Amino acid sequence: MRRLLTALILLTALVLLCAFAVPPQYGETYLAELPAKRQRLREAEGRRIIVIGGSNVPFALRSGLMEQELPGWAVVDFGLYADMGLTVMLDLARPELRAGDLVILQPELSAAALSTRVNGEDVLQAADGHFDLLTSLRPGSWPAVLAALPRFAARKLHYAVNGAPAPDGVYSRGAFDAWGDIAAPRPQCILPGGRDANSPISFHSGVISDEMRAALRDFISAAEAAGAAVVWHFPPMNRAAVQDSASRLDALYDDVAAALRIPILGDPHRCVLDSGWFYDTNFHLNEAGALAFTRLLTEDIKVYLRDTSATRLPSPAMPAPAFRAAGGSSGDADCFLYEAVDGGVIITGLSEKGLAADQLTLPAHSGEAAVTAIRPDALSGAARLRSLTIQPNIGLLPDGLLSPCPFLQALILPGPPEAWTPGDGLLRGVSCRILVPADQLPRYLTHYTWQKYAPYLAAMEE
Numbered sequence: 001m002r003r004l005l006t007a008l009i010l011l012t013a014l015v016l017l018c019a020f021a022v023p024p025q026y027g028e029t030y031l032a033e034l035p036a037k038r039q040r041l042r043e044a045e046g047r048r049i050i051v052i053g054g055s056n057v058p059f060a061l062r063s064g065l066m067e068q069e070l071p072g073w074a075v076v077d078f079g080l081y082a083d084m085g086l087t088v089m090l091d092l093a094r095p096e097l098r099a100g101d102l103v104i105l106q107p108e109l110s111a112a113a114l115s116t117r118v119n120g121e122d123v124l125q126a127a128d129g130h131f132d133l134l135t136s137l138r139p140g141s142w143p144a145v146l147a148a149l150p151r152f153a154a155r156k157l158h159y160a161v162n163g164a165p166a167p168d169g170v171y172s173r174g175a176f177d178a179w180g181d182i183a184a185p186r187p188q189c190i191l192p193g194g195r196d197a198n199s200p201i202s203f204h205s206g207v208i209s210d211e212m213r214a215a216l217r218d219f220i221s222a223a224e225a226a227g228a229a230v231v232w233h234f235p236p237m238n239r240a241a242v243q244d245s246a247s248r249l250d251a252l253y254d255d256v257a258a259a260l261r262i263p264i265l266g267d268p269h270r271c272v273l274d275s276g277w278f279y280d281t282n283f284h285l286n287e288a289g290a291l292a293f294t295r296l297l298t299e300d301i302k303v304y305l306r307d308t309s310a311t312r313l314p315s316p317a318m319p320a321p322a323f324r325a326a327g328g329s330s331g332d333a334d335c336f337l338y339e340a341v342d343g344g345v346i347i348t349g350l351s352e353k354g355l356a357a358d359q360l361t362l363p364a365h366s367g368e369a370a371v372t373a374i375r376p377d378a379l380s381g382a383a384r385l386r387s388l389t390i391q392p393n394i395g396l397l398p399d400g401l402l403s404p405c406p407f408l409q410a411l412i413l414p415g416p417p418e419a420w421t422p423g424d425g426l427l428r429g430v431s432c433r434i435l436v437p438a439d440q441l442p443r444y445l446t447h448y449t450w451q452k453y454a455p456y457l458a459a460m461e462e
Contacts, residue, residue: 024129054082099227120148194275198423266300399425
């Protein structure tokens with residue numbers, strides 16, 4: 001027993017040493033923006049407009065332009081990553097609030113964003129090198145953080161030995177501007193078909209969990225006690241992904257107003273935008289979309305403040321969507337069944353040859369037609385499949401796609417992480433490795449949409 005206790009003490013000490021004594025390794029990642037956001041919140045002087053939410057906030061705001069339209073106000077973008085947990089952002093903001101602040105709650109309308117779940121590893125990565133952030137977390141967040149500590153410590157030690165991740169592009173520390181808004185180029189909508197079918201938008205009142213309602217009310221009470229005003233604003237929402245009627249949105253508006261007892265800014269229907277304004281998710285706007293939404297939010301704030309001045313922000317034209325190039329192998333084209341759609345064909349099922357195969361590559365073309373997508377049930381009957389390669393021409397990986405493949409051992413993605421968008425249920429019903437190019441593995445492990453699959457990611461063999 002004494003030996004076991006000694007081993008546990010030594011192991012705990014090793015975990016703590018790797019987690020907190022090893023030099024920071026996540027400083028270039030997307031999540032590394034969190035300490036800077038908290039610092040801006042602390043340092044912003046005078047009257048402040050603080051917008052709290054997930055990643056929809058930095059993708060939707062042009063804070064510098066808002067400040068020009070709202071003289072005397074400092075705009076603080078305090079949104080980062082919904083998967084980390086909205087309660088984390090509320091906890092970090094709470095002690096920094098002061099009299100005269102206008103706090104705008106603008107979370108994504110998704111069950112994940114509006115629950116009290118906390119992703120402990122995300123929190124630790126965001127706080128790496130700035131662990132004083134953790135002292136602001138309330139008790140409910142600590143179990144998830146402590147549970148994630150061993151994995152965080154092991155991965156941090158790995159990076160210290162082999163080199164820290166250095167992502168670039170939209171999902172990196174370098175993508176943020178001085179206000180904490182996303183400034184990296186994102187000119188057009190790149191969602192296949194204009195929407196992420198894995199993340200439908202619901203206006204049902206149950207989208208906000210009871211626990212989150214209680215957490216929001218607690219935050220509102222604390223903010224009001226500090227002399228701050230709290231309001232709600234709906235996030236930008238992709239019309240192509242909405243699965244409910246407009247009347248349901250009106251009902252949700254009434255439900256939020258009654259549950260939280262705070263004002264709601266503007267008409268929520270104005271926040272439901274055409275897909276051409278979005279970038280790579282149903283809540284992330286492209287550059288023109290951010291400008292359009294900034295104008296919309298500024299107008300709504302002015303109404304609340306009883307500011308009758310004209311809003312002079314430009315009204316951009318909605319950009320045309322970008323289409324993925326359909327390059328790649330088509331050697332297995334006769335293993336699949338297809339349906340014609342605008343711009344090419346989609347995979348709908350397997351041919352007899354495909355049903356018998358143990359290795360398949362989703363093709364780039366079927367004849368002269370580009371293959372642009374795959375249905376979630378297209379692999380039904382693939383009981384023998386052991387290896388599946390998906391090329392970048394199919395950018396959206398539907399939830400449940402692999403469920404009919406119980407013996408699948410490897411999902412092969414021969415490209416960078418931004419080439420594909422997975423949902424939360426990509427591996428539903430299977431437990432396979434996700435093999436990616438060795439030089440891209442660090443980027444996958446810290447990528448906005450792929451880090452949730454970190455335990456399954458591995459490098460391809462050379």
